[in-house]
Amino acid sequence: MKVAVLGYGTVGSGVVEVLESHCEVIKKRTGGDVLEVSRILDLRDFPGDSHAAIFTKNFNDILKDDEIKVVAETMGGVNPAYEFTEKLLAAGKSVVTSNKELVAQKGLQLLNTAKEHNTNYLFEASVGGGIPIIRPMAQCLAGNNIEGIAGILNGTTNFILTKMIEENMSFSDALALAQKNGYAEKDPTADIEGHDACRKVCILASLAFGKHVYPSQVQTQGIKDITLQDVAYAASANGVIKLLGQIKYIDENSIAAFVSPAVVFAGSQLASVRDVFNAILVRGDAVGDVCFYGRGAGKLPTASAVVADMVDCAKHIDRRKIFGWGAGDSDYVVDYKQVLPMQFYVRAKMSQSEVLALFSDVKFLSRKGQPSDETAFITDKMTENELMQKLSGKVVYSTIKVAEY
Ligand code: HSE
DSSP states (O other), X not given: OEEEEEOOSHHHHHHHHHHHHTHHHHHHHHTSOOOEEEEEEOSSOOXXXXXXXXXXXXXXXXXXXXXXXXXXXXXXXXXXXXXXXXXXHHTTOEEEEOOHHHHHHHHHHHHHHHHHXXXXXXXXXXXXXXXXXXXXIIIITTTSOEEEEEEEOOHHHHHHHHHHHHHOOOHHHHHHHHXXXXXXXXXXXXXXXXXXXXXXXXXXXXXXXXXXXOGGGSEEOOSTTOOHHHHHHHHHTTEEEEEEEEEEEEETTEEEEEEEEEEEEBTBTTTTOOTTEEEXXXXXXXXXXXXXXXXOSSHHHHHHHHHHHHHHHHHTTTSOOOOOOBOOXXXXXXXXXXXXXXXXXXXXXXXXXXXXXXXXXXXXXXXXXXXXXXXXXXXXXXXXXXXXXXXTTSOEEEEEEEOOO
């Protein structure tokens, strides 16, 4: 079977590599079909690359080729990936993608187009890189009401935080290293400010609860304000700071979904997730907690998931998989700051007695070199709005949520 790849960057070139290097095993898994890459679309030139004969800059070479049945879109970004995917699905081709931005923004429309044309749009690689999570959520956990999800969903920020925690490395040195290793997005702002994790939260929330959640509905805070002081205070309580995407079921008509740094204490399955690794903890009412762990970024791990989707499409070439979600609405994702009680880590210019006058049940933290007028503590449970009210008028250096997982 002929297949094509849109975008020959880190992931796209990995997809071509895996399809070629694993052709024998893929043939067994499709039931006899080899997935032969017959076209690669990219506007750039790749002098010396062995695929010179199949590169094209013209999308129509793929769209109009009836022999190409499955296309991997690994371009990233919404445009022109959206237009290309719509056209390919409308032409009856199956499309698979690693493009979380596109799925988070336009997943509903693309799933509807796939349905209309009886074809498949799959995106296992869009969350957690190589970690199987989309299919397990859609299939293996289908007998559960999902109560909540918490995930370390961005490899770059987890890598940076790990370097800060374990090597006292500066934020900018750790970021430069992540970029050098090929983990970061083209524009690393998407990683650092949490937008990449936010897109993955949208996809997981849409899948878990059946209504599309858009990035604009997910309050998102990144890691650029995390300091080595916060890291040290958290460590004194056996905690680590992670960038978490969190989703909570509230009722039939509402969920909470947000991305933020969070203190995770030792003992949590998420606490030991280091380096570029991702983990997604799903809490189901029948199964309890299940945790999916693995490489969440990088060329071959992400390609592994893209290729798995291509194999699935090849196996279901005449059948549409029942998969996807419906429309959401603007009130569906609530303001978690108003409704979700949780504990917080606070670092402020306050004395312990000032803290005790405001909070009933606190745990004080310490660090080497702690200034005499600085206090760090963990609060009891309250909403974020209540916390902000209590701290109003105080000099607060940082507040970080404490994870409940
Ligand atoms: N930049 C992303 C990350 C790539 O670091 O996780 C995978 O989405």
